[in-house]
Amino acid sequence: MLRIVGRNTLSIVQALGDFALFLGRSFRAAAGSRKIVRRIMRAGFEQGVRCLPVILIVGMFTGLVLGLQGYYVLNKFGSEGLLGTLVSLSLVREMGPVLAALMLVGQAGSALAAELGIQRNSEQIAALETMGVSSYAYLVAPRLIASLIVYPLQTALFVTVGLVGGALSGSVLLGLESGVYWSAVERAVESQDVRECFTKAAVFGLLTIGLCSYHGFNAHRNRSSTGARAVSASTTRAVVQSCITVLAADYVITSFLV
Amino acid sequence: MAAPVPEPLLQIEGLHKSFDGHAVLSGASLAVPRGCLVSVLGRSGAGKSVFLKCLADVLRPDAGTIRFDGRLLGAGDVEAWADFRRRCSFLFQSNALFDSLTALENVALPLEQTTGLSGKEIDGRSLEALRQLELDAHRDRYPGQLSGGMQKRLALARAIVTRPELVLFDEPTAGLDPLRRNAVFSMIAKYQRQFGFTAVVVTHDVPEALVASDRVALLDQGRMCFEGVPADFSASNDGVVHDFRDSIAALGSTLAAIRRGEASSSADP
Amino acid sequence: MKQSKLELLVGAFVVLGLAAVLYLTIKLGAGSMLGGDTYTIEARFTNAGGLNSGSSVVVAGVSVGRVEGIRVDPKDFSAIASLRVMSGLKLPADTMASIKTTGLIGDKYVLLAPGADETSLQPGGIITMTESSVDLESLIGKMAFGSVEEAKSEKAPPP
Missing domain, CATH: 1.20.5 (Single alpha-helices involved in coiled-coils or other helix-helix interfaces)
Incomplete structure (x- = not known):
C-alpha cells in the first residue's frame, strides 16, 4: 500500500520534472533559432485566427446566459442594477480565462498534439535532429511563445463579447436600462481584476500548449501502444490533462492572488 | 605492391545495443571507404534499422565506437556529433518530409536552419537541388501531392542540398515493386557518382544491392557475418550468406516439399 | 496558405x-x-462596515475616485479609509464624507459633500466630519421597536 503511494508519488514528481525540463529546453532552444518569427506567426494563426470564431460564439453565449440567470436571481432581491457587476466580475475573474483556455485546448491544443504525434511517428522529428536542427526550437518553442501572446488576446475578446452578450440579454430581452448595466460594469471591474485575468490567461496558455506539445512530442514514449494508437492515446491524454490543469491552476492562482 | 590503405570515411567497431535485455546488436562492425556505395543487407529484424539509428544518434549504443573521418563520435560529444551532422545526411524509410511545407521549403529547411546563408543563396541552392532531381516543376507542391517516387527524390534533394560527404539510406526500396526498386537503386547510384558522396544503403533487396553496390555487408544476429565486394558475396560459401542469397532456391525446395506432402496427404484416404 | x-x-x-x-x-x-493624476485623502468613520477597497467615491452623484484601503486606527479603534480622488477636484477642508448604499442591499460607496471653506484639503488630509454606514439590522430593529412604542402610545390615552 505504502509502496504504491510512494511509487506513484515518484512517478508524478518525475513527470513534472520532465515537463519542466521540456519547457525549459524549448525556451532555451528558441534563443538561437533562425526564422522563428515566421513560425511564431504560423502558430499565432493556428491558435489565434483559427480559434477566433469559437471564442466569439462561446463568449457571446456565456454572456447571454450569465445575463439571463443573473437577472432572474437579482430580480428576486430587487437589485437588477447589479447585473453588470455580476456579469463583468464572473467573466473577468473566472469564466473568461477558463472558458477561453478550454476552447483553445479543444481547437488548437488537440490539433497540435495530434500533429506533433504524427510528426514523431513518421520520423519527421528524428529527421530534424539528424539535420542538426533542434526540434524543440523548430516545433515547440514557436507554439509556446505564440500561446503567451495569443491566450491573453483571446481572453480579452472573450470577455468583451461576453459583456456585450450580458448587455443584450439584460437590456434587450429583459428590459434593463443599458446605461445602468454598463455603469455597473465599469464600477465593478478594477485594474487588479483585469491584471488577474491576463495573468491567468498567459499561465493557462503556457501550461496547456506546453502539455499538448509535450504529449504529442513524446507520443513514442508510450509503451502500451504504437503508431496511430499511440497518437490517439497521446492526444487524448494531452486534452484531458490540459483541461484538468486549467481548472486546477485557476484555483491555485485565485487563492494565491486574491 | 602494398599500397597504403586509405582510411575509411566511416569506421564502426563492435557496436552493441540491447532492449530490455534482448540483444539486437552484438558487436557489429563496418568500414565504409570514401566514395563507395556500401549496402548493408540483412533480413527483417536483423538489427539493420537499429544499426542505422545508432549512426544517426537517434539511439545510443551500449558499447562500441563510431569514427567519422578519423574522429571518434563519443556519447555526449556534442561538438563531434554536430560536425558529423553537418557533413552527413540521413534518408528515412518514410522520407520524413514535412507535409505543411512545399517541396521548395522542405529542401530549403536544413540550409535555412543550420547555415548562415542569405535567403537568396538558400533559394538558389534549393532550386538547384530540385532541378538536379528533376523536381523544379513541382517546387510549390506539397509532399502529399507528389507521387511516391517523387517524394523519394524530394527527400534525396533535401539530403544532398547541404552537400554532405556521407548519405545514409534507411530501406529506400521498402514496399516498392521491382521496377521502382531498380529505379531507386539506379537513382542512388547515379547521384552518388554525380555528387560524389559516400553512401550507406540498408536494404534487404539482394539482387539490386549486389548490382549497384561497391561493397556489401550482411548483418545477421547482431553481427556482420560478411563484408566484401559483391563478387565475393556471390561466391561465398558461408551458411548465412548462402541462405540469404539463395533464398529463391530454398523457397523452391520448400515448396516442392510441401507439394510432395500435399500429394502424400491427399493420397491417404 | x-x-x-x-x-x-x-x-x-x-x-x-x-x-x-x-x-x-x-x-x-x-x-x-x-x-x-490623483491624490489621496483620508476619512475617519466610526463604522465602515460594507465598504471595500475599490468602492466608488462620489461627489453629487458623479464618481470621482475610489476607496484605496481601509484600516483600523489602533488608538481609538475608528476606521480610516484612504480615498484616491482625481487631482483636478479641489475639495474644501470642511467636506463631509458619508457611507451610502446603492439601492436596498447594493454596493456601499462614499459620498463626499463639499462644504464652503476657503481652504481646500491637502493630499493626505483627513476628513473628520463623517457619517458611518447605516447598519441595516439595527435600523430595522429600531423601526420595529419604534413602531411598537408608537402603537403603545397611541393605545395609552384612554377615552
Missing part, C-alpha cells in the same frame, strides 16, 4: 485582440482615471 496572407490575418487578429485588451484595461480597469 501564402505567408503574406497569413501575416495579414494574424495582424488583424492581434489588432482586434489588442483593442479588447485596451478596452478592458483602460475603460474597465479604471486605468483612465487612475492613469491621470
Whole structure:
C-alpha cells in the first residue's frame, strides 16, 4: 500500500520534472533559432485566427446566459442594477480565462498534439535532429511563445463579447436600462481584476500548449501502444490533462492572488 | 605492391545495443571507404534499422565506437556529433518530409536552419537541388501531392542540398515493386557518382544491392557475418550468406516439399 | 496558405485582440482615471462596515475616485479609509464624507459633500466630519421597536 503511494508519488514528481525540463529546453532552444518569427506567426494563426470564431460564439453565449440567470436571481432581491457587476466580475475573474483556455485546448491544443504525434511517428522529428536542427526550437518553442501572446488576446475578446452578450440579454430581452448595466460594469471591474485575468490567461496558455506539445512530442514514449494508437492515446491524454490543469491552476492562482 | 590503405570515411567497431535485455546488436562492425556505395543487407529484424539509428544518434549504443573521418563520435560529444551532422545526411524509410511545407521549403529547411546563408543563396541552392532531381516543376507542391517516387527524390534533394560527404539510406526500396526498386537503386547510384558522396544503403533487396553496390555487408544476429565486394558475396560459401542469397532456391525446395506432402496427404484416404 | 496572407490575418487578429485588451484595461480597469493624476485623502468613520477597497467615491452623484484601503486606527479603534480622488477636484477642508448604499442591499460607496471653506484639503488630509454606514439590522430593529412604542402610545390615552 505504502509502496504504491510512494511509487506513484515518484512517478508524478518525475513527470513534472520532465515537463519542466521540456519547457525549459524549448525556451532555451528558441534563443538561437533562425526564422522563428515566421513560425511564431504560423502558430499565432493556428491558435489565434483559427480559434477566433469559437471564442466569439462561446463568449457571446456565456454572456447571454450569465445575463439571463443573473437577472432572474437579482430580480428576486430587487437589485437588477447589479447585473453588470455580476456579469463583468464572473467573466473577468473566472469564466473568461477558463472558458477561453478550454476552447483553445479543444481547437488548437488537440490539433497540435495530434500533429506533433504524427510528426514523431513518421520520423519527421528524428529527421530534424539528424539535420542538426533542434526540434524543440523548430516545433515547440514557436507554439509556446505564440500561446503567451495569443491566450491573453483571446481572453480579452472573450470577455468583451461576453459583456456585450450580458448587455443584450439584460437590456434587450429583459428590459434593463443599458446605461445602468454598463455603469455597473465599469464600477465593478478594477485594474487588479483585469491584471488577474491576463495573468491567468498567459499561465493557462503556457501550461496547456506546453502539455499538448509535450504529449504529442513524446507520443513514442508510450509503451502500451504504437503508431496511430499511440497518437490517439497521446492526444487524448494531452486534452484531458490540459483541461484538468486549467481548472486546477485557476484555483491555485485565485487563492494565491486574491 | 602494398599500397597504403586509405582510411575509411566511416569506421564502426563492435557496436552493441540491447532492449530490455534482448540483444539486437552484438558487436557489429563496418568500414565504409570514401566514395563507395556500401549496402548493408540483412533480413527483417536483423538489427539493420537499429544499426542505422545508432549512426544517426537517434539511439545510443551500449558499447562500441563510431569514427567519422578519423574522429571518434563519443556519447555526449556534442561538438563531434554536430560536425558529423553537418557533413552527413540521413534518408528515412518514410522520407520524413514535412507535409505543411512545399517541396521548395522542405529542401530549403536544413540550409535555412543550420547555415548562415542569405535567403537568396538558400533559394538558389534549393532550386538547384530540385532541378538536379528533376523536381523544379513541382517546387510549390506539397509532399502529399507528389507521387511516391517523387517524394523519394524530394527527400534525396533535401539530403544532398547541404552537400554532405556521407548519405545514409534507411530501406529506400521498402514496399516498392521491382521496377521502382531498380529505379531507386539506379537513382542512388547515379547521384552518388554525380555528387560524389559516400553512401550507406540498408536494404534487404539482394539482387539490386549486389548490382549497384561497391561493397556489401550482411548483418545477421547482431553481427556482420560478411563484408566484401559483391563478387565475393556471390561466391561465398558461408551458411548465412548462402541462405540469404539463395533464398529463391530454398523457397523452391520448400515448396516442392510441401507439394510432395500435399500429394502424400491427399493420397491417404 | 501564402505567408503574406497569413501575416495579414494574424495582424488583424492581434489588432482586434489588442483593442479588447485596451478596452478592458483602460475603460474597465479604471486605468483612465487612475492613469491621470490623483491624490489621496483620508476619512475617519466610526463604522465602515460594507465598504471595500475599490468602492466608488462620489461627489453629487458623479464618481470621482475610489476607496484605496481601509484600516483600523489602533488608538481609538475608528476606521480610516484612504480615498484616491482625481487631482483636478479641489475639495474644501470642511467636506463631509458619508457611507451610502446603492439601492436596498447594493454596493456601499462614499459620498463626499463639499462644504464652503476657503481652504481646500491637502493630499493626505483627513476628513473628520463623517457619517458611518447605516447598519441595516439595527435600523430595522429600531423601526420595529419604534413602531411598537408608537402603537403603545397611541393605545395609552384612554377615552
